[in-house]
Structures are given as structure tokens and as C-alpha cells.
Amino acid sequence: MFRNLPLAPALALALSVTGAVMTALPALAQDGPLRIEITDGVTEPVAVAIPEFHGDAEAASKIRQVVADDLTGTGLFREIPAEAHLASRDSFTDAVAYEEWRAINAQALVTAEVSGSGEEISVKFRLFDIFAGQPLGDGMQFVARASDWRRAAHKIADQIYSRLTGESAYFDSRVAFVQETGPKDARIKRIGVMDYDGANILWMTDSSSLVLAPQFSPDGKKILYTSFDSGFPQIQSLDVATVSSQPVTQAGDSMAFSPRYSPDGRWIVYSLEKGGNTDIWLMDAATGAQRPLTDSPSIETSPSFSPDGKQIVFESDRSGTPQLYVMGLEGGEPTRISFGEGRYGDPAWSPKGGMIAFTRQLGERFHIGVMRKDGSEEKNLTDSFLDEGPTWAPNGRVIMFTRVTPGGNGEPRLHSVDITGRNMRPMELDFAASDPSWGPLLP
Amino acid sequence: MKHYLIPLTASLLGLAACTQPAPPPPVQDPYANMGSGALYQGDLAGGSLAGEATAQYFSDQVGDTVLFPANQTTLSAEARTTLARQAEWLNKHGNFSAVVQGHAEETGTREYNLALGARRASAVQEYLVAQGVSSDRVRTLSFGKERPVEVCSNESCYAQNRRAVTVVSDTGAGS
Structure with missing residues (x-):
């Protein structure tokens, strides 16, 4: 087994209010404090000035860049370039x-x-609402191991995002994925974990057996995945800190795959195949009873699972083609929720906001889409030869998925799209990857 | 001397016996007085050549692969012909067991395709068992869309990838 050093312990986080003085200046060009409504038709990103951070020049520069990349990567913010800044700042205070x-139309300032x-x-930071002429929340200070400098940057960006959108954030989070190498007819796969932006990759399995579809536990400490280690597909559980795996299922003559944790981590729901037929089973994660x-x-x-843990959404071809169904954990008839043309699969219930993301095959095209649990408000977010496997950011605002290019040299790449469908972007990874699973916002 | 060329005659007799109540008279050997001739000394064990009892022969000559239409798991007439040959071979070579690998084309989601491949493998398993192959000699496995045999992204390749492949191995068990 390929091993890495254990992951760093949770970031030491010191939230110290550094004496913010709430000056009660009247709002100038806006009604109330600066606030972005993500669901509205935001066409103009908020202009943010992020002048060079003070302190150690090298560390300050790279941390500032990650904060800026986090914010502008959402499509909700644009950075005013340093050349346009009129004000020069000598110190943090x-x-x-x-x-x-205001003269350069900055709406927010980060120092x-x-x-x-x-x-x-x-790292200390402050956020200012320029048109209101006052700080937006208190200043904060984060302490981290020097090697965790990116996490300190993500924490700052998370704070800025939350204060300006009124929603929880997602930058200080990780994504599990499958790296794919080798030719299309003999793919080699291994599971990795990375920061949400592709940095700090850690390998979790070696390449000796085929592995599919990792799924983070709600606390981000474990990863369920499907492995052909025994020659037959079975579910394994990976401890992220120790990078060690152990079997969850080991059915003799049946196949187990497609595992997901319940939001409280107590249950594992998965697919079990017997005699060619695949049904959904529920397992007590502690006892293994199923x-x-x-x-x-x-x-x-x-x-x-639904965020309250009481229902599941799943894919079934009981109607003749694969469609989406919702059912309660206590049994009862599943309710079909997808009624559009084509085939639906891969449903993923958003941790927040009540939406279900899915893969939809329509003719020869694939789409990542979203709908409510009653099937209403269905919307396609993407369109390509082959998109699949949506996974939600912890705040339910962004979806990461796999996009496969066609042909003998075709390969999968990870992409993300926000739920408005406007901010689509490829992950900046220098290798092919598939099956992303977005973990929780880290404490 | 008196058994000269009997096997052919006997089998003809056997066939004839089904339809004609009166068997023809035994053939008189015209060379009976000219030497010892060739003596029949029994059938060869197993009725097959040693070279047939290999996984290579199975995949090359018997045919290890059956194909499925898009999104389908039912066996075509052509598939059943291939599987009848597979069953005959497996029944003849009891020391071999089989793993039927089900596969799907790349369109379709990963997990659904795993289930679809399992259904295809199971359809093959059921057919082989119905043809007399013991069920404990045939396992199933699905690779979903993970192991295409052709890599292009159009129907010509997809048709080859929607398949079930019977992989045999000598387990030493059986006769």
C-alpha cells in the first residue's frame, strides 16, 4: 500500500477580535451592508480590492494570491488590479x-x-465595505503551521465569502477523486485527496487494483469506495489519516458498490447485486447489520441521503429506462421525480438548499442538472459528450463533476459549475481524473 | 479380424435403427483373407483432443464473447448459439470453471453500468446452467464500462463493448 504521512491535525484556529471599531457611517451607494444574492441573476461581479498583504513578503504574497483566486474563482467577485489602486497602505493598522x-469603484477591501x-x-485580516464606509464584521486572526499556509488563506476567503453572500463557504475543504492513467482499455486508477482547488494532493491507494467512486464521510475522516481488490467489486473503507483500507462488504457471490454515508455518519446506503439483480441496501456503519x-x-x-437523513434519492430502471426516485428509509413505494426525456442517473442530494443534482443523458449528449425533490425547477447546467458524477460543495452552491472527452484518446477531467450554470471551469490538474467527492468544510 | 471397420458400420446401424426396423445385413470384409487389417480397440477418452482442453482453445475456437444491443440484457439467437457451444465445452471439460464478465459501453453512468454488466453476466450464467453446466462452476463479475475492448466513441466500438466474456480456467476439479 502506498503511504503518505498522516494528514496534518486540524488547523489551530485562533479567532481573536483585533479590536475592530464599528464606525457608524451612513451607507452611501447601497441600501444596507454589501451583500450578494447568489441565486439572483448576478451578472456583475462584486469589485474587491486586495492590496498586497503586510508582513513577510513571500508568505504574504502567496497567501494573498490564494485568497484572490478563491474569491474570483466563484465568478461572484472580480479583483481590482493593484495598478489601479490609488491608496497606498503602509501598515495593517x-x-x-x-x-x-470609492474612486476606483471598489466595493470591498481586504487587508x-x-x-x-x-x-x-x-494571519490577521479585515474586510471593509467601501460604500458603507465601515468594516464588514470584525477582524480575525488565524494561526496555522507554516506548511498549512494555504488553509489559512482558504479560511480568510471563506470568511469574506460568507460575509458578502450571507451563506456558508467551501474553500477550506477537500475533494476525493480517482486519478486515471494508462490506455482507455486498460485504465489504471488510484484514489487521491486534494484541496478543493487541486493543491496538496495525497494518494490514498496504490495502482494495484481497480478502484471506483470514492465517497467522503460527513466528517471527512473516511472514504468509502468500490475496489476490485478481491477480483470482484466490493466496498472498502479508507481511513484518511492513516491511509489504510479495510473491507466493508465481502459477499461471496454478489457484488457490492455505490456506497454513500448518511449525513450523521451512522448509516451506509449502497447497491448489492445478487444473481444479476441490483437493489439498494442499508447498513449500520458500526455493527455491519444490513x-x-x-x-x-x-x-x-x-x-x-437527504440532509435530514430521512429519505434517499436513487436511480432505478423499473419504468424501463433509468429515472430518479425518492423514498423514505422506513420503506413504502418510491416516488418517481424525473419525467423529462432521456435517462437520469447519479443523483446527489445537496447538503443545503433542497436541490438534487443528477446526470441526464438526452440523445447523444450528457448534462449535469438540478431539480427539487419533487422534480420541479429542473434545469440543465452543462452539456457535453459525457458529463457524470455530480458532487456538491459543502454549501450547496457549486457542483464538481467528471467530463469525459470522446475517442480513443478520450479521458476524464474534473470540472466545476455553480448552480446558476454560468460559472463553469475545469479543475487545474495536470492529469486525468474522475469521480470527485466533495468533503465537508473543515473546522 | 471379424471387427474390421465395425465402428462406421455400427454407427450407421445405430442411425438406421431409429427409422428402419430392419437393419441391413453386415458388410462382408472383402480383404478378410489378405492380412490382419486394423483392429478397433475402443473409443478415445473424453471424445476430444488434448489441445481443446485449454482456455486458449475456448476463447479462439468455442467463442468466449456474446454481444448485446444497447441497454439490453437479453440473449440474441446468435448469442445463444455461442453459449450452447460454451456449455458443450464446459460440460466436456469438467475440470474447468468459468467467470462470466459483464461489460457496458462508455455512455451511461458508472454505477448503473456496473449493475447493467452484472445483469448481462447473469443472463449468460443462467443460460449455461440451463444447458447443464453446474452453477457452482460459473461465477459472474461486472466491469461496467471500465474495461472496453474497443476504444472509439461511436456505435462500431460500443457494439463490441456491450458484451459478456466467459473466461475459463483449469481448477483441477471435476473429471
Whole structure:
């Protein structure tokens, strides 16, 4: 087994209010504090000025860049280039020259200072609402191991995102995925974990057996996945900290795959195949006790829990083609929720916001789409030769998925799209990858 | 001497016996007085050549692959012909067991395709068992869309990838 050093312990987080003075200036060009409504038809990104951070020049520069990349990557913010700045700041404690920032139409200002003592860095930051002419929330200070400098940057960006959108954030989070190498007819796959932006890749399995579809546990400490290690597909559980796997299922003559945790981590819902027929089963993660949730001659797979843990959405071809169904954990007839043309699969229930993401095959094209649990408000977000496997950011605002290019040299790449469908972008990875699973926002 | 060329005669007799109540008279050997001739000393064990008892022969000559239409798991007439040959071979070579690998084309989601491949493998398994192959000699496995045999992204390749492949191996068990 390929091994990595254990992951760093949770970021030491010091939230110290650094004496923000809430000056009660009247709002100027806006009604109330600066606030972006993501679901509205935002066409003009909020202009943010992020002048060079103070303190150690090298550390300050790279942390500032990650904060800026996090914010602009959402499509909700644009950065005002440093060349356009009129105000020059000598220290973190300088007063804010609101008029000079207004003059270049900055709506928000981020200031920060990085200090370090060898193994540890400390980052203070403040956010200002330029048109209101006042700080937006208190200043904060984060302390992290020097090697965790990216996490400190993500924490700052998360704060800025939350304060400006009123929603929880997602930058300090990780994504599990499958790296794919080798020719299309003999793919080699291994599971990796990376920061949400593709940095800090850690390999979790070696390449000795075929592995598919990793799924983070709600606390981000474990990953369920399907492995052909025994020669036959079975579910394994991977401990992220120790990079060690152990079997979850080992059925003799049946196949187990498609596992997902319940939001409280107590249950594992998955697909079990017996005699060619695949149904959905529920397992107690602690005891291994299991029972079937469906009992049908059709294929039932890709289950996903609702955020309250009381229902699942899954894919079934009981109607003749694969469609999406919702059912309660206590049994009862599943309710079909997809009624459009084509084939639906891979449902993923958003952790927030009540939407279900899915893969839809329509003719020879594939789409990632979203709908409510009653099937209403269906919308396609993407369109390509082959898109599949949506996974939600912890705040339910962004979906990551696999896009496969056609042909003998075709390969999968990870992409993300926000739920408005406007901000589509490829992940910047220098290798082919598939099956992303977005983990929780880290504490 | 008196058994000269009997096997052919006997089998003809056997066939004839089904339809004609009166068997023809035995053939008189015209060379009976000219030497010892060739003596029949029994059938060869197993009725097959040693070279047939190999996984290679199975895949090349018997045919290890059956194909399926898009999204289908039912066996075509052509598939059943191939599977009848597979069953005959497996029944003849009891020391071999089989793993039927089900596959799907690349369109379709990963997990659904795993289930679809399992259904295809199972359809093959059921057919082989119905043809007399013991069920404990045939396992199934699905690779979903993970192991295409052709890599292009159009129907000519998809048709080859929607398949079930019977892989035999000598387990030493059986006769």
C-alpha cells in the first residue's frame, strides 16, 4: 500500500477580535451592508480590492494570491488590479481611505498581515465595505503551521465569502477523486485527496487494483469506495489519516458498490447485486447489520441521503429506462421525480438548499442538472459528450463533476459549475481524473 | 479380424435403427483373407483432443464473447448459439470453471453500468446452467464500462463493448 504521512491535525484556529471599531457611517451607494444574492441573476461581479498583504513578503504574497483566486474563482467577485489602486497602505493598522477606494469603484477591501515564527504563521485580516464606509464584521486572526499556509488563506476567503453572500463557504475543504492513467482499455486508477482547488494532493491507494467512486464521510475522516481488490467489486473503507483500507462488504457471490454515508455518519446506503439483480441496501456503519431498502427485479443504484437523513434519492430502471426516485428509509413505494426525456442517473442530494443534482443523458449528449425533490425547477447546467458524477460543495452552491472527452484518446477531467450554470471551469490538474467527492468544510 | 471397420458400420446401424426396423445385413470384409487389417480397440477418452482442453482453445475456437444491443440484457439467437457451444465445452471439460464478465459501453453512468454488466453476466450464467453446466462452476463479475475492448466513441466500438466474456480456467476439479 502506498503511504503518505498522516494528514496534518486540524488547523489551530485562533479567532481573536483585533479590536475592530464599528464606525457608524451612513451607507452611501447601497441600501444596507454589501451583500450578494447568489441565486439572483448576478451578472456583475462584486469589485474587491486586495492590496498586497503586510508582513513577510513571500508568505504574504502567496497567501494573498490564494485568497484572490478563491474569491474570483466563484465568478461572484472580480479583483481590482493593484495598478489601479490609488491608496497606498503602509501598515495593517492604517486607516482606510474610503474615498480613494470609492474612486476606483471598489466595493470591498481586504487587508491582511502575515507574521511568522518558523513553524507557525499568523494571519490577521479585515474586510471593509467601501460604500458603507465601515468594516464588514470584525477582524480575525488565524494561526496555522507554516506548511498549512494555504488553509489559512482558504479560511480568510471563506470568511469574506460568507460575509458578502450571507451563506456558508467551501474553500477550506477537500475533494476525493480517482486519478486515471494508462490506455482507455486498460485504465489504471488510484484514489487521491486534494484541496478543493487541486493543491496538496495525497494518494490514498496504490495502482494495484481497480478502484471506483470514492465517497467522503460527513466528517471527512473516511472514504468509502468500490475496489476490485478481491477480483470482484466490493466496498472498502479508507481511513484518511492513516491511509489504510479495510473491507466493508465481502459477499461471496454478489457484488457490492455505490456506497454513500448518511449525513450523521451512522448509516451506509449502497447497491448489492445478487444473481444479476441490483437493489439498494442499508447498513449500520458500526455493527455491519444490513437490510434491503428495495426489492425489485429492476436495477436500483446510486443512492444518496437527504440532509435530514430521512429519505434517499436513487436511480432505478423499473419504468424501463433509468429515472430518479425518492423514498423514505422506513420503506413504502418510491416516488418517481424525473419525467423529462432521456435517462437520469447519479443523483446527489445537496447538503443545503433542497436541490438534487443528477446526470441526464438526452440523445447523444450528457448534462449535469438540478431539480427539487419533487422534480420541479429542473434545469440543465452543462452539456457535453459525457458529463457524470455530480458532487456538491459543502454549501450547496457549486457542483464538481467528471467530463469525459470522446475517442480513443478520450479521458476524464474534473470540472466545476455553480448552480446558476454560468460559472463553469475545469479543475487545474495536470492529469486525468474522475469521480470527485466533495468533503465537508473543515473546522 | 471379424471387427474390421465395425465402428462406421455400427454407427450407421445405430442411425438406421431409429427409422428402419430392419437393419441391413453386415458388410462382408472383402480383404478378410489378405492380412490382419486394423483392429478397433475402443473409443478415445473424453471424445476430444488434448489441445481443446485449454482456455486458449475456448476463447479462439468455442467463442468466449456474446454481444448485446444497447441497454439490453437479453440473449440474441446468435448469442445463444455461442453459449450452447460454451456449455458443450464446459460440460466436456469438467475440470474447468468459468467467470462470466459483464461489460457496458462508455455512455451511461458508472454505477448503473456496473449493475447493467452484472445483469448481462447473469443472463449468460443462467443460460449455461440451463444447458447443464453446474452453477457452482460459473461465477459472474461486472466491469461496467471500465474495461472496453474497443476504444472509439461511436456505435462500431460500443457494439463490441456491450458484451459478456466467459473466461475459463483449469481448477483441477471435476473429471
